[in-house]
Amino acid sequence: MKLSLRIICLLCYCACFKGYSQDIVKPVYSLAKRIVDTLAAPGMHGRGYVNDGDKIAANYIKQQFAELGLKSFRDDYFQPFTFSVNTFPGKMEFGYIFQNKKELETFEGVAGRNFIVAPDAPSINGLYPTIVFDSSYTTSPSKFEKFRKKIKSDGVFVIIDDRGVTNKQKLEYFKKVKNGYFGTHIIEPVSKLTWSVSQEVAKYVKIQVLADSFSFRAKGNVAINIENKFVESHATQNVIGYIEGSERPDSFIVFSAHYDHLGQMGSNVYFPGANDNASGCAMLLNLVNHYSKPRSRPRYSVVFIAFAGEEAGLLGSKHYTENPLFPMRKIRFLINTDIMGTGDEGITVVNGSVFKKEFDALVEINKQKEYLKEVKIRGKAANSDHYHFSEKGVNAIFIYTMGGIKAYHDIYDKAETLPLNKFEDVFYLILKFMDYLQH
Numbered sequence: 226m227k228l229s230l231r232i233i234c235l236l237c238y239c240a241c242f243k244g245y246s247q248d249i250v251k252p253v254y255s256l257a258k259r260i261v262d263t264l265a266a267p268g269m270h271g272r273g274y275v276n277d278g279d280k281i282a283a284n285y286i287k288q289q290f291a292e293l294g295l296k297s298f299r300d301d302y303f304q305p306f307t308f309s310v311n312t313f314p315g316k317m318e319f320g321y322i323f324q325n326k327k328e329l330e331t332f333e334g335v336a337g338r339n340f341i342v343a344p345d346a347p348s349i350n351g352l353y354p355t356i357v358f359d360s361s362y363t364t365s366p367s368k369f370e371k372f373r374k375k376i377k378s379d380g381v382f383v384i385i386d387d388r389g390v391t392n393k394q395k396l397e398y399f400k401k402v403k404n405g406y407f408g409t410h411i412i413e414p415v416s417k418l419t420w421s422v423s424q425e426v427a428k429y430v431k432i433q434v435l436a437d438s439f440s441f442r443a444k445g446n447v448a449i450n451i452e453n454k455f456v457e458s459h460a461t462q463n464v465i466g467y468i469e470g471s472e473r474p475d476s477f478i479v480f481s482a483h484y485d486h487l488g489q490m491g492s493n494v495y496f497p498g499a500n501d502n503a504s505g506c507a508m509l510l511n512l513v514n515h516y517s518k519p520r521s522r523p524r525y526s527v528v529f530i531a532f533a534g535e536e537a538g539l540l541g542s543k544h545y546t547e548n549p550l551f552p553m554r555k556i557r558f559l560i561n562t563d564i565m566g567t568g569d570e571g572i573t574v575v576n577g578s579v580f581k582k583e584f585d586a587l588v589e590i591n592k593q594k595e596y597l598k599e600v601k602i603r604g605k606a607a608n609s610d611h612y613h614f615s616e617k618g619v620n621a622i623f624i625y626t627m628g629g630i631k632a633y634h635d636i637y638d639k640a641e642t643l644p645l646n647k648f649e650d651v652f653y654l655i656l657k658f659m660d661y662l663q664h
């Protein structure tokens with residue numbers, strides 16, 4: 226009787242262990258995975274400006290803060306603010322019909338896959354002739370001017386053919402062209418499609434096509450139908466909560482990560498933003514989960530901020546630093562995390578050379594614990610939400626992971642393919658670094 230019971234228990238143990246090994250062995254990873262899956266799901270609409278994507282994401286984070294018992298500085302975790310943004314809630318069609326020898330051929334645009342529209346594009350609908358600009362027009366300033374004069378109206382698309390362009394002078398011409406020198410619409414073949422967000426609307430449309438699938442640069446006609454909607458005052462919010470410190474409640478350590486991404490390009494295509502920056506939110510919420518447990522209550526007060534509007538120009542952190550909820554000089558240190566999904570090549574620490582003492586401590590912890598391949602130093606850079614803080618004199622660093630998958634600001638930055646393989650190592654490195662900061 227006893228023996229058989231033991232056998233059953235052992236079997237049961239094995240089955241449970243196998244079936245839920247991720248949850249038992251890797252709670253930090255499991256929570257991160259769940260958060261990334263949720264924030265990068267289609268229902269979040271790319272956490273941008275179509276279908277209330279950023280609002281849905283903010284509500285999800287707010288709910289997590291509440292469930293984990295964070296305090297709020299005001300009645301709510303939300304810090305509302307507004308900004309202008311160009312959005313694409315509707316039509317997103319682009320095709321190209323051209324003459325190939327004697328045949329008529331077509332290029333069928335598939336939004337996000339083989340073309341993107343410049344984020345500042347206005348609406349456009351119709352059939353437009355094309356004209357090819359190639360390196361033969363860049364051999365002298367007069368040839369360049371001659372081409373410019375060829376463009377009689379703004380109702381034409383210039384196809385930029387920069388194949389074989391190597392010398393410096395030519396590159397200068399192409400730079401001018403990309404900056405709207407021709408005063409008309411442009412098609413630019415590129416090797417990778419990388420989208421972003423604009424707060425303005427341009428006069429002309431620029432389409433980037435994937436050079437691989439656009440192997441022709443021939444005269445033809447563009448068929449295009451794109452609908453933009455400029456939102457003068459988009460209402461959004463930072464999400465902010467904190468845990469009161471047990472010994473130094475009026476000194477603060479701040480963790481931050483932006484939760485917004487690029488949103489939608491047309492009614493059917495969304496940018497999931499799994500690595501950028503659902504993964505940073507997963508780090509933020511894992512830290513909330515850890516420090517909200519009574520046994521790991523921090524000595525300093527710890528503030529958690531999920532910023533909005535980062536992709537539109539670090540707008541959430543700018544708004545916060547202009548409207549802080551407690552005195553900025555009380556911040557002992559700020560750690561911003563953005564792009565936490567890989568780490569095969571280690572991490573980079575922006576502002577590492579500015580806060581060298583803390584950076585050295587981080588390197589030393591990593592060396593002792595053998596978490597990551599490298600902790601790389603970098604100087605100042607306005608490339609994430611730490612920036613406005615350090616510009617205002619706050620000790621602030623920004624950590625991002627290196628190596629692994631290359632998806633960035635494209636439709637392939639998905640939860641399914643985000644490895645999160647060094648996520649736990651980065652998490653424990655940050656915990657140890659927190660111990661150092663609180664000494």
Ligand SMILES: [Zn+2]
Pocket residue numbers: 483501502535563564
């Ligand atoms: Zn980002």
